[in-house]
Amino acid sequence: MSLSRRQFLVLSGAAIPGQLLAAQTAAGPPAGPAPKPIAPARRALDPARPWDQQIRRIGQINFNERDPVELDVAAWADYWASLHVDAVLVSVTGILAFYPTQVPFHRRSRFLGNRDLFGECAAAAKKRGLRVIARLSPDLQWDDALTAHPEWFMRDAAGGFQAHNEEPHLYHTCTFSTYFTEHVPALMREIQAHYDVDGLFTNGWPPLGSFPNCHCDVCRQLPPSDTVAYWEKFTERSVELWQLYDAIAKEKKPDNLFFANLGGGLRATPNLHRLAQVCQWFNCDNQGRGGEATPIWGAALQGRVASAVMRGRTITNVTGAYSTASGVRWRNVAKSQAEAEIWMDQTVASGMTIWYHWVGAQTGLGEDRRWQEIGHRYMDWHASHDAHFTPRRSLATLGVVIGQRTHLFHTPPGEGKMDEFMDGLYSALLEGRFLFDFVHEDDLGPETVGRYAALLLPNIAWLSDRQCGQLRDYVAAGGSLLATFETAMFDETGRRRANSGLADLFGIESVGPVEAPNGNGFYARIERPHEILRGFDNTNWIPGGAYRLPVKAAGAPVLTVVPAYTAYPPELSYAPVAKTDEPAVIVREHGDARLLYFSGDLERTAWRSGHTDLSRLLTNSVTWLLRGRQPVTVEGEGAVECFAWETGPGFAVHVLNYTNPNLHRGWLRQFYPIGPQRVRLELPAGRQVAKVELLRAERAVPFRQTGATVEFAIPQISDFEVAALHV
Ligand SMILES: [Zn+2]
Structure with missing residues (x-):
C-alpha cells in the first residue's frame, strides 16, 4: 500500500495540504505533469536565543522494523513540513538500527538492506528546513548481547535476566551499568560523526511510572528501590547521565542538546526539581488516555507539573494520534478526532509545545490516514497564532x-x-x-x-x-x-x-x-x-x-x-x-x-x-x-479548565471546555459547545488593552477596560478558546 514518489506527487496536486498523504494507490496514478509539493515558509527564529527555546511544534513517525520497506521519505518529510513543525524525531534507536551502524550489538533492521533510512530522513528534513532530533531507545537490548555483556542487563532477585513482557528476546538494560555510559554514547557519537543532527533524545530512559527493581552487581550496592535513599541515588544517576549525553550532543555543535522523556505526571521517577537544574527541554511522554477511568485533564495536569520545575523553559508533550489506552492498545489505528484535539488543546493551554506522534509508516502513510488531517488542521491553526503561544508567566x-x-x-x-x-x-x-x-x-x-x-x-x-x-x-x-x-x-x-x-x-x-x-x-x-x-x-x-x-x-x-x-x-x-x-x-x-x-x-x-x-x-x-480575589475570573455554565498567561503580545486567557459525557471515561466523541463566558482580568498597572481577539473563533470581540480591569465575553466555546489580549 505504500505510495511511490511519483504517485504521491501527482496525487498531492489535487489535494488540500491536510490530505496530502491521504491518497491511495488503489486509484492508480493519473496522467499529467507532477505539481510541486507545497513548501510552507519557515518561521524565522531569534538568533540571540537558543533555537530549542523557540520551538512551537514537533513531529514524529516512530519507526518500526519494516519502515525501510514502507516509508516514502519524501512524503514523510513533506507531511511534517506542511504541519509547520520546527523539528522531527528520527529513529536511530539502540533496539534496532535504521542506518548502517558499525557499533557491535546494535542490530540492524532486517529490512534495512543497503538503505540508510536515518540518513535519508535526516537529509529530507534538512532540505525542508526542519531540525533533526536523533531518537534513541536505551531501555532494551537483544539476548545475543547477554553472554558478551551480562553486566549491561537488569537482574531479578534470583540473579536471572529480566525479559521484556511482550518480546521475550529483548531484555531490560540497567541504568547503573556501562550500557548507559559506554554503549549508548558510542551510538550517539556514531550518529553525530555521520549525520547533521541538532539534538539527541532518549525514549524509555529515565524510566516512567516506577523505579527499576534491579539486583545486578552494581544495584546490589544501592539502597532498596522502594526507599527515598534509592530515589536520591537514582536521581543523581539521571542527572549524571543527562549531563554526559548533553556534553556529547555539544561535541557536534555548541547549540545542540540532549533531552529525554520526563512524563508520568505526579509519578515521575527522578526528582524533577533536581533534574530541571540540568534540563533545558522537558519532554512529557503523556500521550493520551483510554481504558481505565481517567479524567480528561491528564495533559493539563502534566503541563502544570512540568511548568512548576521548568519556569518558562521548553516543555513538549507528546500527543499519540494512535489509540492510547492502558492494557490493550492499537498502535496503528487512530484515536477519535475530538480526543486528539482536546489533548493538543490542553498541551497549548498549559504552556507546552505540541509533539504530534504516530507509529510506523505502514499505517502512517497508508492503512489508516485519519490522523494526518487532524494533525494538519490543528497545526495550521496553531501556526497562524504563534505569537500568542509564548507563555512568559502564569497569572x-x-x-x-x-x-x-x-x-x-x-x-x-x-x-x-x-x-x-x-x-x-x-x-x-x-x-x-x-x-x-x-x-x-x-x-x-x-x-x-x-x-x-x-x-x-x-x-x-x-x-x-x-x-x-x-x-x-x-x-x-x-x-x-x-x-x-x-x-x-x-x-x-x-x-x-x-x-x-x-x-x-x-x-x-x-x-x-x-x-x-x-x-x-x-x-x-x-x-x-x-x-x-x-x-x-x-x-x-x-x-x-x-x-x-x-x-x-x-x-x-x-x-x-x-x-x-x-x-x-x-x-x-x-x-x-x-x-x-x-x-x-x-x-x-x-x-x-x-x-x-x-x-x-x-x-x-x-x-x-x-x-x-x-x-x-x-x-x-x-x-x-483567597478572600474571593483572583486576577482572572471566567464565569458561565459548563465544566472548564482555565489558564492565563502573560505573553509576548500581552496576555492570553485559555478556556478548555470539558462539558462532555466522556469527561471521566471513554474518548470524546464530539464537543458540546457552551454558551457565553464572561471574562474579567486585573492587569498590572499601566497596561492598556488595544484588542481582544478570540483565536479559535478567529475574530475580535468588544471589551471594556476600567482602570486595570478588563472585561469581555466569549460568546461560545466548542473545545477550546484562547482570548488573546494585545497590549
Ligand atoms: Zn542494575
Missing part, C-alpha cells in the same frame, strides 16, 4: 504543592494511590474555576511561593523540618494555607512524627491513630456560621470524609466530628454520640494569613464518592483563603 495567585516524595513512597491509610488526593482537589478547583499553578515541594522559598496568595497541601504527608519552616515563613509573610489529613505527619524519609510538622501553625495536637470508616464515613456537624459553609442551608450535618486523623485544638470549632458508625443494617445506622468536641476543621487567621486544616481525607473522599457537599466545602474553602 495564577493560587499554588498547589506537589510532593514527589509523598506521591512516590507514601501509602495513605485506606489503600489506593496518592493520586486520588490530587484528583479530588483538581476536580474541585475546576468546579470552582480557580486559576492555579503547581509548586514543587523542593521549591518553597519566598522567590517562588511569594507570588501566591494561598498554597494548598493536599495530604502532603512527607515534609522535612526545613520545608515546614519554609511554609511557616510563607504564612508569617501573609500567605494563606490549606492542609488536609496527614500533611507533614512524616519527615522527608517517611519517619512518623508525634504531631504534624505544621501543628503549631494550625494549633492542633494529634490525639490518636487514623480512624477508618465503618460503612458510614464520619460526619461534620455545623457548630457556627462561616464563609466556608456557604450553601449548606437547612442541615446541621454534612459528610466529613472517610478516614481522619483525630486532633484536638483550643477554641470554638466551626465543624465538629461525629465519628463513623455502622451503615448497615439501617437499624444500627445512628450516631452513638450525636456531638463531640473534636474539630473537623481548624479555621485560623494570623494577620493577613488565613489558615485551614481539615483532619479528614476530604479531597480523596470527594473523588471516590463524588459527593457534592465535599467539593463545595473545598471550593468554599479556597474562595475564603
Whole structure:
C-alpha cells in the first residue's frame, strides 16, 4: 500500500495540504505533469536565543522494523513540513538500527538492506528546513548481547535476566551499568560523526511510572528501590547521565542538546526539581488516555507539573494520534478526532509545545490516514497564532504543592494511590474555576511561593523540618494555607512524627491513630456560621470524609466530628454520640494569613464518592483563603479548565471546555459547545488593552477596560478558546 514518489506527487496536486498523504494507490496514478509539493515558509527564529527555546511544534513517525520497506521519505518529510513543525524525531534507536551502524550489538533492521533510512530522513528534513532530533531507545537490548555483556542487563532477585513482557528476546538494560555510559554514547557519537543532527533524545530512559527493581552487581550496592535513599541515588544517576549525553550532543555543535522523556505526571521517577537544574527541554511522554477511568485533564495536569520545575523553559508533550489506552492498545489505528484535539488543546493551554506522534509508516502513510488531517488542521491553526503561544508567566495567585516524595513512597491509610488526593482537589478547583499553578515541594522559598496568595497541601504527608519552616515563613509573610489529613505527619524519609510538622501553625495536637470508616464515613456537624459553609442551608450535618486523623485544638470549632458508625443494617445506622468536641476543621487567621486544616481525607473522599457537599466545602474553602480575589475570573455554565498567561503580545486567557459525557471515561466523541463566558482580568498597572481577539473563533470581540480591569465575553466555546489580549 505504500505510495511511490511519483504517485504521491501527482496525487498531492489535487489535494488540500491536510490530505496530502491521504491518497491511495488503489486509484492508480493519473496522467499529467507532477505539481510541486507545497513548501510552507519557515518561521524565522531569534538568533540571540537558543533555537530549542523557540520551538512551537514537533513531529514524529516512530519507526518500526519494516519502515525501510514502507516509508516514502519524501512524503514523510513533506507531511511534517506542511504541519509547520520546527523539528522531527528520527529513529536511530539502540533496539534496532535504521542506518548502517558499525557499533557491535546494535542490530540492524532486517529490512534495512543497503538503505540508510536515518540518513535519508535526516537529509529530507534538512532540505525542508526542519531540525533533526536523533531518537534513541536505551531501555532494551537483544539476548545475543547477554553472554558478551551480562553486566549491561537488569537482574531479578534470583540473579536471572529480566525479559521484556511482550518480546521475550529483548531484555531490560540497567541504568547503573556501562550500557548507559559506554554503549549508548558510542551510538550517539556514531550518529553525530555521520549525520547533521541538532539534538539527541532518549525514549524509555529515565524510566516512567516506577523505579527499576534491579539486583545486578552494581544495584546490589544501592539502597532498596522502594526507599527515598534509592530515589536520591537514582536521581543523581539521571542527572549524571543527562549531563554526559548533553556534553556529547555539544561535541557536534555548541547549540545542540540532549533531552529525554520526563512524563508520568505526579509519578515521575527522578526528582524533577533536581533534574530541571540540568534540563533545558522537558519532554512529557503523556500521550493520551483510554481504558481505565481517567479524567480528561491528564495533559493539563502534566503541563502544570512540568511548568512548576521548568519556569518558562521548553516543555513538549507528546500527543499519540494512535489509540492510547492502558492494557490493550492499537498502535496503528487512530484515536477519535475530538480526543486528539482536546489533548493538543490542553498541551497549548498549559504552556507546552505540541509533539504530534504516530507509529510506523505502514499505517502512517497508508492503512489508516485519519490522523494526518487532524494533525494538519490543528497545526495550521496553531501556526497562524504563534505569537500568542509564548507563555512568559502564569497569572495564577493560587499554588498547589506537589510532593514527589509523598506521591512516590507514601501509602495513605485506606489503600489506593496518592493520586486520588490530587484528583479530588483538581476536580474541585475546576468546579470552582480557580486559576492555579503547581509548586514543587523542593521549591518553597519566598522567590517562588511569594507570588501566591494561598498554597494548598493536599495530604502532603512527607515534609522535612526545613520545608515546614519554609511554609511557616510563607504564612508569617501573609500567605494563606490549606492542609488536609496527614500533611507533614512524616519527615522527608517517611519517619512518623508525634504531631504534624505544621501543628503549631494550625494549633492542633494529634490525639490518636487514623480512624477508618465503618460503612458510614464520619460526619461534620455545623457548630457556627462561616464563609466556608456557604450553601449548606437547612442541615446541621454534612459528610466529613472517610478516614481522619483525630486532633484536638483550643477554641470554638466551626465543624465538629461525629465519628463513623455502622451503615448497615439501617437499624444500627445512628450516631452513638450525636456531638463531640473534636474539630473537623481548624479555621485560623494570623494577620493577613488565613489558615485551614481539615483532619479528614476530604479531597480523596470527594473523588471516590463524588459527593457534592465535599467539593463545595473545598471550593468554599479556597474562595475564603483567597478572600474571593483572583486576577482572572471566567464565569458561565459548563465544566472548564482555565489558564492565563502573560505573553509576548500581552496576555492570553485559555478556556478548555470539558462539558462532555466522556469527561471521566471513554474518548470524546464530539464537543458540546457552551454558551457565553464572561471574562474579567486585573492587569498590572499601566497596561492598556488595544484588542481582544478570540483565536479559535478567529475574530475580535468588544471589551471594556476600567482602570486595570478588563472585561469581555466569549460568546461560545466548542473545545477550546484562547482570548488573546494585545497590549
Ligand atoms: Zn542494575
